[in-house]
Amino acid sequence: MSHAIKRILDGNAVASRIKEQLAPRIAKLAERGVTPCLATILVGDDPSSATYVRMKGNACKRLGIKSIRVDLPASTTTEELIDAIGQLNEDKAVHGILLQHPVPHHIDERAAFEAIAIEKDVDGVTTLGFAQNAFGYADYPSCTPAAIMAILAHYELPVRGRHAVVIGRSPILGKPVSAMLLNADATVTTCHSRTENLADLVRLADIVIAAVGKPNFVQGGWIKPGAVVLDAGYNPGNVGDVDYEACLAKASAITPVPAGVGPVTIATLLKHTVDAAEKFGA
Ligand code: NAP
Numbered sequence: 001m002s003h004a005i006k007r008i009l010d011g012n013a014v015a016s017r018i019k020e021q022l023a024p025r026i027a028k029l030a031e032r033g034v035t036p037c038l039a040t041i042l043v044g045d046d047p048s049s050a051t052y053v054r055m056k057g058n059a060c061k062r063l064g065i066k067s068i069r070v071d072l073p074a075s076t077t078t079e080e081l082i083d084a085i086g087q088l089n090e091d092k093a094v095h096g097i098l099l100q101h102p103v104p105h106h107i108d109e110r111a112a113f114e115a116i117a118i119e120k121d122v123d124g125v126t127t128l129g130f131a132q133n134a135f136g137y138a139d140y141p142s143c144t145p146a147a148i149m150a151i152l153a154h155y156e157l158p159v160r161g162r163h164a165v166v167i168g169r170s171p172i173l174g175k176p177v178s179a180m181l182l183n184a185d186a187t188v189t190t191c192h193s194r195t196e197n198l199a200d201l202v203r204l205a206d207i208v209i210a211a212v213g214k215p216n217f218v219q220g221g222w223i224k225p226g227a228v229v230l231d232a233g234y235n236p237g238n239v240g241d242v243d244y245e246a247c248l249a250k251a252s253a254i255t256p257v258p259a260g261v262g263p264v265t266i267a268t269l270l271k272h273t274v275d276a277a278e279k280f281g282a
Contacts, residue, residue: 007248007251007252007253007254008253008254008255008256009151009155009230009253009254009255009256009260010259011147011151011255011256011259011260011261011262011263011264012259012263013154014147014150014151014154014263014264014267015263015264015266015267016267017154018150018264018267018268018270018271019063019267019270021271022063022270022271022274023063023064025274025278026063026064026065026274029274029277029278029281030064032281034277034281035064035065035066035093035277036065036066036095036096036273036274036276036277036281037065037066037067037068037093037094037095037096037273037277038056038060038065038066038067038068038094038095038096038097038098038122038269038270038273039067039068039069039070039088039091039094039096039097039098040053040056040057040067040068040069040070040098040099040100041070041072041081041084041085041088041097041098041099041100042069042070042071042072042100043072043073043074043076043081043099043100043103043104043107044072044073044074044076044103044104045074046102048236049100049101049102052100053069053100055266056098056266056269057069059266059267059269059270060270060273063270065270065273065274066093068088068094070084070088072084074104076104076107077106077107078106078107078108078111078112081099081103081107081112081115082111082112082115085097085099085112085115085116086115088120089115089116089117089120094120095120095122095273095276095277095280095281096120096122096269096272096273096276097116097117097120097121097122098122098123098269099112099113099116099125101125101172113125113126114126114127119276119279119280120276121140122140122143122269122272122273122275122276123140123142123143123172123269123272124138124140124141124142124143124145124146124172124176125142125171125172129141129142130142130171130175130176133145133176133179133180134176134179136179136183139272139275139276139279140272140275140276141176141180142172142173142176142177143265143266143268143269143272144172144173144177144211144232144261144265144268145172145173145176145177145179145180146180146268147261147264147265147267147268148177148180148209148230148232148261148264149177149180149181149184150264150268151230151255151260151261151264152207152228152230155253157207157228157253159181159184159185159186159207160184160185160186161185161186161187162186162187162206162207163186163187163188163189163204163205163206163207164178164181164186164187164188164189164205164206164207164208164209165188165189165191165201165202165204165205165207165208165209166178166181166188166189166190166191166209166211167191167192167198167202167208167209167210167211167212167217167218167241168190168191168192168209168210168211168212168213168232169190169191169192170211173211173232174190174192174209174211175190177209177211177232178190181207181209186207189201189204189205198222199219199221199222202218202222202223203222203223203224204224205223205224205227206224206226206227206228207227207228207229207230208222208223208227208228208229208230208242209230209232210229210230210231210232210233210240210241210242211232211233211241212233212241213233213235213241214233214235214241215233215235215236215237215239215240215241216239216240216241216242216243216244217233217241217242217243218231218241218242218243218247219243219246219247220243220245220246220247220249220250221246223247223250223251224250225250226250226251226252227250227251227252228251228252228253228254229242229247229251229253229254229255230254230255230260230261231244231254231255231256231257231260231261232261233257234257234258234261234262238257238258239257240255240256240257240260242254242257244256244257
């Protein structure tokens with residue numbers, strides 16, 4: 001693969017590869033009378049969250065995965081949400097449960113995540129799922145971190161011994177991807193809003209993971225020439241957390257937004273749902 005082609009890490013190509021490998025597995029499950037099924041729960045009417053949930057549902061449909069959508073009003077209490085999750089836990093036809101983050105502030109999101117049965121925790125949001133990922137043997141690591149690792153693997157970008165700087169420490173993105181990189185023998189620095197001299201730390205990175213939630217946050221001047229840049233950010237207007245053009249000029253490889261980490265995250269969610277159906281499908 002030429003250097004020029006390698007520079008833009010095409011998330012659609014990685015996602016297509018993952019989905020191609022799922023098709024025969026879904027057909028085999030159909031022979032057993034099992035249709036993989038993902039339940040997504042959306043609480044409230046945040047437009048971005050509604051878009052994400054719709055994209056996930058459409059992706060399921062295209063591949064022959066059943067998707068159940070549970071829409072709850074913004075006034076839903078923690079108890080009501082946990083009750084809805086409990087019903088999906090009990091439903092043998094449901095193999096994966098995804099609670100769209102974030103939920104309205106009055107809800108105890110952690111308690112709701114914990115209510116998801118571990119065998120249906122296809123986004124690695126429970127404490128047990130998170131811990132299994134940290135130990136390196138999760139069945140279903142969080143989808144966006146797993147997508148980032150899948151992109152690195154697809155393009156054969158070396159991780160072992162490299163210095164990875166992760167910007168962000170959320171439980172579904174920054175922390176689990178830091179653990180996955182560490183388990184893949186990177187040296188990892190995890191940064192957050194209280195980090196001092198962030199730009200200087202990023203300048204030391206061979207691999208930069210942007211997981212901040214701020215549009216165009218990572219500047220070209222922060223990127224060491226030849227570094228690999230993965231942008232997990234997805235802000236309104238299809239804008240990533242990386243100043244793309246400026247970072248492209250410095251990086252040896254970079255994910256665009258859109259068509260970078262996003263489609264691979266969705267493909268990973270589908271894969272985890274199929275994995276769960278194979279394990280637990282009745
Ligand atoms: P989050 O829960 O809001 O976490 C953001 C992280 O960024 C926090 O750890 C925060 O630090 C850190 N941060 C904020 N301001 C900073 C600053 N000035 N300097 C350094 N660190 C700073 O967000 P998230 O759920 O992890 O999502 C992050 C981004 O990824 C968002 O754009 C989101 O839309 C996107 N995302 C994309 C996908 C996908 O499929 N591509 C999936 C999930 C999320 P503190 O911990 O100190 O507050």
